[in-house]
Amino acid sequence: MANQDVVSIFSSAVNSVLPHHLIRKHIELNHSGKNLIIEDKKYKLDNNVYVVGFGKAVLGMARAVDDTLSQHIVKGIISVPTGIQENFRDAGKLDMLLDSNSKIEVREGSKNNMPDKSSYQTAVRIQDLVSKLREKDLLIVLISGGGSALLPLPIPPVTLEEELELTQILSKNGATIDELNILRKNIEVLKGGGLAKQAFPAKVIALIVSDVIGDKLEIISSGPTVPDKSTPQQCLMILKQLNLQDKIPESINTLLVRRTREITKSTGSVEYTGGTQWEHVQNVIVGKYKMALAAASMKAEQLGFLPITLSSVLNGEASKVGVMFGMLARYAALSFGYKVSNPKSSDYVQLELDLVSKGVPKKTLKKVVALAHHAYNIKKPICILTGGETTVQVKGSGKGGRNQEMAVACALEIDKQCQGDTSVLANFDLIFLSGGTDGIDGPTPVAGAVIDQTFIQKCNDNNMDALTYLRNNDTFNLFEKISEECLILIGHTGTNVMDIQALVIKSKK
Ligand SMILES: Nc1ncnc2c1ncn2[C@@H]1O[C@H](COP(=O)(O)OP(=O)(O)O)[C@@H](O)[C@H]1O
Numbered sequence: 410m411a412n413q414d415v416v417s418i419f420s421s422a423v424n425s426v427l428p429h430h431l432i433r434k435h436i437e438l439n440h441s442g443k444n445l446i447i448e449d450k451k452y453k454l455d456n457n458v459y460v461v462g463f464g465k466a467v468l469g470m471a472r473a474v475d476d477t478l479s480q481h482i483v484k485g486i487i488s489v490p491t492g493i494q495e496n497f498r499d500a501g502k503l504d505m506l507l508d509s510n511s512k513i514e515v516r517e518g519s520k521n522n523m524p525d526k527s528s529y530q531t532a533v534r535i536q537d538l539v540s541k542l543r544e545k546d547l548l549i550v551l552i553s554g555g556g557s558a559l560l561p562l563p564i565p566p567v568t569l570e571e572e573l574e575l576t577q578i579l580s581k582n583g584a585t586i587d588e589l590n591i592l593r594k595n596i597e598v599l600k601g602g603g604l605a606k607q608a609f610p611a612k613v614i615a616l617i618v619s620d621v622i623g624d625k626l627e628i629i630s631s632g633p634t635v636p637d638k639s640t641p642q643q644c645l646m647i648l649k650q651l652n653l654q655d656k657i658p659e660s661i662n663t664l665l666v667r668r669t670r671e672i673t674k675s676t677g678s679v680e681y682t683g684g685t686q687w688e689h690v691q692n693v694i695v696g697k698y699k700m701a702l703a704a705a706s707m708k709a710e711q712l713g714f715l716p717i718t719l720s721s722v723l724n725g726e727a728s729k730v731g732v733m734f735g736m737l738a739r740y741a742a743l744s745f746g747y748k749v750s751n752p753k754s755s756d757y758v759q760l761e762l763d764l765v766s767k768g769v770p771k772k773t774l775k776k777v778v779a780l781a782h783h784a785y786n787i788k789k790p791i792c793i794l795t796g797g798e799t800t801v802q803v804k805g806s807g808k809g810g811r812n813q814e815m816a817v818a819c820a821l822e823i824d825k826q827c828q829g830d831t832s833v834l835a836n837f838d839l840i841f842l843s844g845g846t847d848g849i850d851g852p853t854p855v856a857g858a859v860i861d862q863t864f865i866q867k868c869n870d871n872n873m874d875a876l877t878y879l880r881n882n883d884t885f886n887l888f889e890k891i892s893e894e895c896l897i898l899i900g901h902t903g904t905n906v907m908d909i910q911a912l913v914i915k916s917k918k
């Protein structure tokens with residue numbers, strides 16, 4: 410069995426959430442073409458449509474909006490990742506690009522998903538566009554993950570450079586996307602509902618591709634069209650918990666303390682909820698990771714696997730999650746021929762206990778056992794699917810990403826697990842893939858990686874110590890040197906709904 414099957418399961422997941430298709434399913438014109446209908450709402454069209462957008466998926470979204478509404482669009486600006494247009498042109502994905510005569514201007518920026526001067530200038534222009542809108546105008550806001558970095562507009566005295574520094578410090582220190590974006594909402598103009606406030610009294614329709622666990626509107630791209638319930642005090646708490654108060658730029662601390670004081674003075678409480686009317690805004694999620702997981706499961710079934718989706722809220726430190734997958738691989742393999750009536754071997758019981766101590770619920774393990782029994786009986790491989798977003802505390806100086814890091818940690822654990830039990834290696838194929846649906850894992854050009862049980866042996870044969878590379882957060886270079894075939898090189902996919910993992914266990918008998 411080729412690793413290729415697992416990669417095609419991942420590709421099906423990505424293809425199921427391509428943005429132009431998602432948008433076309435959500436916007437329609439009425440018979441006369443004079444009204445735009447989105448879910449239960451109707452909007453009058455009269456050469457009054459403006460479009461702004463920011464995120465890794467908005468280029469394809471903008472193309473679909475342009476195809477449907479071009480005659481009513483007055484002006485538009487979208488902020489997309491550096492290089493994405495060239496990438497699409499090279500890949501022949503012309504249906505994800507805007508026509509040269511489109512009124513929507515495409516601006517690139519935020520290399521490596523970090524705010525920069527280009528995206529800042531775009532944010533200034535977007536602010537200028539939306540703040541001039543009138544009541545009869547309709548603002549379509551296209552939002553997807555990556556939008557936070559692509560719409561940076563810090564509140565003075567915080568500068569763009571300081572905002573960049575904050576982003577780098579938080580993401581390297583294992584902050585979750587929720588924590589990072591709560592901070593962003595409190596130090597920036599357009600986040601935390603700021604964009605919708607600036608667009609008032611125009612009507613605002615936000616079409617959103619979700620890339621966060623639980624599809625929390627206020628977190629995706631830091632919620633520029635959603636009322637904000639977070640507080641500057643909450644930010645100070647987050648920084649304290651991560652032990653970063655003294656490591657972030659002074660201006661940010663100053664701003665947060667000042668805003669806490671202002672809010673306490675004006676409302677008597679720091680539980681500030683924004684206090685603006687939001688009737689002018691319609692937020693609609695058009696795509697989410699559950700769609701991608703469902704497509705992955707369907708593809709796995711078509712390819713002859715027995716699929717199971719175990720979690721869609723996977724989080725935590727990537728390497729620890731990788732270890733858990735390595736343990737789960739052997740546990741599932743051991744469960745294949747194991748009969749419930751047999752006394753469990755002490756080794757099997759210990760593995761079960763270790764998995765539970767890693768946070769895997771007992772009921773999840775039961776599902777894996779039942780699936781493995783069934784697979785044994787009908788002679789099919791199993792495919793365990795999960796989705797979510799992990800984090801990495803980058804302490805080394807290497808190049809990698811959370812998905813590659815998870816794959817190497819999983820390979821190391823499979824190797825460790827199987828040293829005392831070569832029967833699993835002899836009788837099973839164990840394959841693990843972790844990939845970001847945006848196609849870009851951390852500051853690397855790949856979506857993630859796929860490994861099998863031979864990976865660590867290959868490293869050893871080449872005198873490369875995988876653990877040393879993992880500790881130096883240098884997994885990309887490890888894969889490049891050992892086998893580029895392990896790397897999922899698909900470039901910017903044009904969409905973004907978090908990461909997906911697939912673990913395959915196939916009996917060779
Ligand atoms: N050398 C590295 N090895 C592993 N992870 C890294 C490395 N450098 C950065 N990261 C991680 O990459 C993440 C950001 O990656 P990115 O793909 O831009 O995230 P997102 O898809 O959420 O935008 C951060 O969690 C950061 O810890």
Ligand SMILES: O=C(O)[C@H](O)COP(=O)(O)O
Pocket residue numbers: 522553554555556557558586590620628629630631847905
């Ligand atoms: O996909 C991403 O780039 C990160 O998850 C950040 O997403 P955000 O732009 O929605 O904050």
